[in-house]
Amino acid sequence: MVFDGSGVSVPADAWIRWHTHPKPAELGRTKRVRVGAAIGCGAAAGGVPVLVHNDNEVCPTSITVSWGPGMPKSQFKLKADALKQLGDEGKLVKAPNSLPARAGIEKGYKQDFFKRVYVQFNDKNPEFVAATCRRIFGDMNPDHVWELQLGGPDIRSNLHMLDATTSQAIGRQIRQQVMHLPDYSPISVNIQGPNDYR
16 A cells, blocks of 8 residues: 555554655555554655554554573563564553552462472472472563563463563563553564574
8 A cells, every 4th residue: 555645544453554665666664553543643755744544542662672691592582472462463552550460379370380290290200390390489480471561461361481580671671661651552562582583
C-alpha cells in the first residue's frame, strides 16, 4: 500500500507498513503502526508527511531487551522471544504502577516445581534431583513470561522457571525504558542478542 500524504482508513486491529523512500518501487526504510493505535502517526515519503488516522490511542513505543554477560544464551532467548511475540500480537502495555508480585505465588510455584521433579525422578536418579534442587533454589527464579510491568497477569499459568540473572536484568532493562511512559502506552520489543543469536 502506498500513502500519498492523505488520510487512510483501514480495518481496526491490523498492522500496516509503509515505505519512507520517495519511490516506493525502490527498497526504502519502512515504518510499522497498529491501526486503532494512533492519530496522526507520521512518516515522510519524499518529504511529504504521511498521516495515519485511526482510533485515539498512541503508536507503540519500541523498547529493547539486550543480552549481557552472565545471561545463559538459551535463557535469554526464551525470555526475549516470548516478549517479542507478545509485543507483535499487540498485548504489551505499560502497566499503571502495578503492585509487586505476590511472593506467595512465586514461592509456592518454585516449591511445586521441585516437588514434581522429585516425584518423577528421585527413585531413578537422585543425583539429578539433588543437582536440580541446587539449581532451582540457587540459580533460578519464578519469572513472569508476560511481565507484570507490561500488563501481564500475576497468576501461576504466567510463571515459568528462569535463570535469575536473566530474569532480573531484563526486568530492570524494561523498567528503565517504560517508567516515564503514560499508563497503558502500547509497547513493542526489539531484541539485541549475542552475535550468534537465532
